[in-house]
Amino acid sequence: MKKGSKAAEPDTNGIASDTRRKYDPEQTKRNILDVATQEFSAMGLTGARVDAIAERTNTTKRMLYYYFGSKEGLYQAVLEKVYGDIRALEQDLHVSELDPIEGMRALVEFTFDYHDRQRDFVRLITIENIHGAKYVEQVKSFKGRNVTVIHTIEDLLSRGIAAGLFRSDVDAIDLHLMISSLCFHRVGNRHTFGTAFGRDPSHPRLRARHRAMIVDAVLRFVRKED
Amino acid sequence: MKKGSKAAEPDTNGIASDTRRKYDPEQTKRNILDVATQEFSAMGLTGARVDAIAERTNTTKRMLYYYFGSKEGLYQAVLEKVYGDIRALEQDLHVSELDPIEGMRALVEFTFDYHDRQRDFVRLITIENIHGAKYVEQVKSFKGRNVTVIHTIEDLLSRGIAAGLFRSDVDAIDLHLMISSLCFHRVGNRHTFGTAFGRDPSHPRLRARHRAMIVDAVLRFVRKED
Amino acid sequence: MKKGSKAAEPDTNGIASDTRRKYDPEQTKRNILDVATQEFSAMGLTGARVDAIAERTNTTKRMLYYYFGSKEGLYQAVLEKVYGDIRALEQDLHVSELDPIEGMRALVEFTFDYHDRQRDFVRLITIENIHGAKYVEQVKSFKGRNVTVIHTIEDLLSRGIAAGLFRSDVDAIDLHLMISSLCFHRVGNRHTFGTAFGRDPSHPRLRARHRAMIVDAVLRFVRKED
């Protein structure tokens, strides 16, 4: 996003290098990835145009192939990056330190907020599903990372059960699916929903209401009835 | 418009006629639409190939343009047909004759079953959202039909409130969004979900469990707490 | 132009025919020709669309082929008709009865008026020239008819020379070319001329001035200088 590569990047950490680094591979790659993320997210894998990506880049099409090999390679790199971005955020959420109900609330709210903000992420997941998830399958970092969420939920559930707060017949993965559904759908399908009902479900004005509603629904679902 | 179905072409007045009607525009159109539905659903609007559609058709590419004008025109016709198909089914659901709780259960189960079975429908909606719903907006039958569901839900809610069964602070459209989310996501995003958690959420084995879970979640959400 | 064929055309000259003439071939042909004249004139031979012609016709495309064989056949029929139309008009011009100067003036004015009004004619000639006149060559009525004009001019010239009014070194065909040039160009090339000079030379306001100018130029050219 910083822009202005090329001529800049002067003093290289005090190390005298008379070869002013005219080229910064990392920045170039990052630049390409950023642009590609937008294009793939906006147009889909098939709809995205390599030329369109290259054009909005600081470099040329050749570099795109140099670094990522092919359109599909670039697409996979985008998927990889997008997942990497989440990981950082998730670290900040220390659910295990909260009591079960507050922890569950925090988890749902985090999930909600994340989907609400990261529309590109939502779209890319959608796109992947149209392609049968065959590209994300090849992304190494993908499979591993998702287990964490399940562990978090399992921890919350078992602590909640132990405390007599939660029912004991809830499957963690199913619950995750439920939370995801509620947070994902309103963003991913907002266009058809908006057309059908004249109300964009991702509109800021509805944000707070939906957030509360989803938290409420999840808690009602897991809570033990007296 | 007369229809005639696919497996038909049955009794030709007892006379054995080896002259299959070469000119049957309705059948030709239906044939094209059926194939196109699969292709668009499987590949997306951009990914679909007109040639691929034509090849699996009983006619030629030319007819496709003869009847539908363009790739986009064909895509829109597919959207239109898919929505038309739902309408028929919805008629069979007489929710207003059931008591509020049973009615709500019936509605959710219908929604669940429909999404569970009509994967093409789910995929096409997904695809439309990638395109910002700009094609479905031009489909006349689209906007009108959706209001019905909201009316159904409003009826259920008000009757439930009157009977002291439901809480009074639930918005009908929001509730519809919730139900849709729960029924749609597990089908539409089953690929990435399967990759991430090693479990295909739309797998038949999970079907009954999810169905019950979603009904449960919705009823818990609308129910008035004592 | 009359329209409303089909159902009409009742009594067939007193001859009892219980087969009401539902179809009137001559009118159908005329209808097709009229529409085709416009289309070919507006779009050129290559640019004209058989479908476009058929659409604006009272009949169908099949009839077009039935009567004219092919697109080119239709085009030739149009050329033929257009030339036939002129012939009728030319009969009304009895130049030989006028004195040489008045006769010459009448001829030029007639030529001017004709081109000024019959833009379709002008365009079709233009189109023919793009195609190297290869279609008009096959039109039987074409070659013969043009000699008449030359004879008219020769008659005027010789009578003018005899009367001591005209110079004797003017070739009739060359003079005809001159008159044609002056009358044709301002119509046929009015678009580029208009773009280039911001003045449409075929605009009604300029009509009278150009008419006078051209008559003047021609008379000055043929007149014997004292």
Place this chain on the structure above:
Amino acid sequence: MKKGSKAAEPDTNGIASDTRRKYDPEQTKRNILDVATQEFSAMGLTGARVDAIAERTNTTKRMLYYYFGSKEGLYQAVLEKVYGDIRALEQDLHVSELDPIEGMRALVEFTFDYHDRQRDFVRLITIENIHGAKYVEQVKSFKGRNVTVIHTIEDLLSRGIAAGLFRSDVDAIDLHLMISSLCFHRVGNRHTFGTAFGRDPSHPRLRARHRAMIVDAVLRFVRKED
């Protein structure tokens, strides 16, 4: 942009280089333009075939789109080039240094010669008129350039009037139209004219006679009568 002409590619610093420069965009573009000029001129905009152009080119069809975007874009580039070519020639004509009558003669002869030689130019103008001049309108260099001729004519006329040689009631644009008509028509419509009268008006044998005739006609028209 530097240019480099056609017959060039000459001394490669004395070193015999058998490596014909494979990458020479200017030459590629020029090559495409030259071929396209012929094809459009011969076949018209609609009649011209992109494939036909590409085939007679040193490159492929793809390059044609790379440089000119579309068939219409290429057509416009041809129009632009053709007009550019005239400009160079016009510079050589220093009419203002001649006396009015000689100047007028020179102008007419130049116009005559130009049309007589540049048949492609004449045809392209004709083609443009069939398309209502809508492409030439978008050619930037077009509008400006034409004013020059009018200024030249105005200068000749006013000097001629001042010298008592020319009549004072001639409009410069009308006179230009007259000269154009006489020079253009015999080339542009030579095919139909030839068919009609068995005499190709652009035939070399007639060239001198027509040239003299047109000069004569124009001078007689502008000259003040005693």
Place this chain on the structure above:
DNA sequence: CATGAATGAGACTTCATTCAT
């Protein structure tokens, strides 16, 4: 005579990718 349905051939255009400099 009349007609809607059908079509093979070929039109224009775009794609992801590689090459020469």
Place this chain on the structure above:
DNA sequence: CATGAATGAAGTCTCATTCAT
């Protein structure tokens, strides 16, 4: 590392024409 030029394959669409009824 970087770049504009180049490309074969494939894409969408249109044309004049014919066929079955």
